[in-house]
Amino acid sequence: IAPPVINGAGLIDGASYAAGGVAPGEIVVFFGPTYGPSSIVTAQVQNSKVVTSLQDTRVLFDGVPAPMLYAVAGQVSAIVPFSVAGKATTVVQYQANGIYSNSVTLPVVATKPAIFTLNQSGKGAAAALNENFSLNSPSNPAARGSVLVLYGTGEGQTNPYITEGTIVPAVQPIPKTDLPVTVTIGGQVAQVLY
16 A cells, blocks of 8 residues: 655645644644545544544654544544644654655644634634524624634643643643634624633
């Protein structure tokens, strides 16, 4: 079996689909014809951590296996390990069935914020929930002063530092981002609760 071949352009942000480096904790997607098993395999949790191998499919950053979110023929999704924080670059490699791909070097950025969208294209309306957990939409907007939940990635390093794949409720106190987070809605600055 020939080893899989990867290139840096095939690794993109899982929410915005932007290329151009990776951030600690960022959800990324790798696209390629030889990636993943024939049937989808989704994230699994063991001992309060997301596993780093799905059906013998892994993505490594500087040799550190990344927590895997899903793997299927044509694409795999993983979470960039927090261990890349503070580095200028990271060496990425894909592994399937014990066979390693070539390595690519990608720049590391402190943050690469992106919001997940309803149509899963990286553009358009945000995938957001209102305070009562109903889907936010033009016909079901959030009331002024209420809580709105947004789903994002690329937040960068956390404080306290969490180890790769740790499920956040298992960590106390709940980690916050090292760098400040701001949100604007309709041009107005919103209070960030978490």
